[in-house]
Amino acid sequence: MYTHLKFYHPFVSSFDPCKPILEKKYSTPPHLYIGFQPPNLPQFSPFEALKAGTLWKDFYDPWFNTYEKQMGGVLP
Amino acid sequence: MWIYEKKLQYPVRVSTCNPTLAKYLIEQYGGADGELAAALRYLNQRYTIPDKVIGLLTDIGTEEFAHLEMIATMVYKLTKDATPEQLKAAGLGEHYANHDGALFYQNAAGSPWTATYIQAKGDPIADLYEDIAAEEKARATYQWLIDLSDDPDLNDSLRFLREREIIHAQRFREAVEILKEEWDTKKVF
Numbered sequence: 307m308y309t310h311l312k313f314y315h316p317f318v319s320s321f322d323p324c325k326p327i328l329e330k331k332y333s334t335p336p337h338l339y340i341g342f343q344p345p346n347l348p349q350f351s352p353f354e355a356l357k358a359g360t361l362w363k364d365f366y367d368p369w370f371n372t373y374e375k376q377m378g379g380v381l382p
Numbered sequence: 383m384w385i386y387e388k389k390l391q392y393p394v395r396v397s398t399c400n401p402t403l404a405k406y407l408i409e410q411y412g413g414a415d416g417e418l419a420a421a422l423r424y425l426n427q428r429y430t431i432p433d434k435v436i437g438l439l440t441d442i443g444t445e446e447f448a449h450l451e452m453i454a455t456m457v458y459k460l461t462k463d464a465t466p467e468q469l470k471a472a473g474l475g476e477h478y479a480n481h482d483g484a485l486f487y488q489n490a491a492g493s494p495w496t497a498t499y500i501q502a503k504g505d506p507i508a509d510l511y512e513d514i515a516a517e518e519k520a521r522a523t524y525q526w527l528i529d530l531s532d533d534p535d536l537n538d539s540l541r542f543l544r545e546r547e548i549i550h551a552q553r554f555r556e557a558v559e560i561l562k563e564e565w566d567t568k569k570v571f
């Protein structure tokens with residue numbers, strides 16, 4: 307599945323003092339891929355837009371912490 | 383001039399008494415990539431940038447003050463009824479010694495805000511690239527704040543603020559394209 311979250315796997319040494327985190331993630335939000343905003347992009351309804359923080363569906367990319375993700379996250 | 387509307391840009395609700403969160407949130411109040419730095423940076427740069435993008439800097443700089451006010455509200459709500467003992471337990475004993483319950487422009491580690499956080503180079507591209515970087519850094523800060531926070535209502539407001547940083551970064555990127563004066567021509571180099 308396509309995602310704006312990307313992952314990498316840092317080197318793990320047998321002498322690492324802490325339990326290694328095998329997979330690290332970073333965010334590449336949608337605006338990095340869109341360039342100059344093209345006309346006629348799909349919009350949220352005014353109420354949804356106020357909740358989302360943007361009028362434009364293509365730019366909406368909410369961040370949830372681990373706990374919130376387990377709860378399924380919340381979309382507008 | 384400005385017109386002030388006596389309400390927040392987005393509602394700020396805090397569900398748990400957790401002064402430790404206030405300590406972290408201060409990063410976005412008076413930190414290097416915080417809302418004060420953002421507002422002052424953009425509103426100052428706009429005097430020496432091509433006319434086409436002055437309005438953008440005015441709009442975003444103004445919105446950053448609305449964000450500053452949201453962060454202030456969060457910090458205030460999280461600390462207003464905290465006892466000195468609770469503040470001490472939250473790592474805010476030093477803050478209490480200096481400021482009582484007052485807010486102050488400083489980062490999460492207590493360093494006061496400084497103009498050295500921001501730049502105005504006079505070169506439109508250099509300034510806009512700084513602005514893009516500032517927005518991406520603020521976006522990242524909100525990610526780490528959401529990761530640190532277990533307050534669902536607070537996170538809702540933080541998510542709104544993070545989304546605004548995405549939009550600001552997008553608009554600054556578009557401003558660069560406008561200044562390149564090639565964005566609407568199909569050109570093959």
Ligand SMILES: [Fe+2]
Pocket residue numbers: 420446517520546547550
């Ligand atoms: Fe911003």
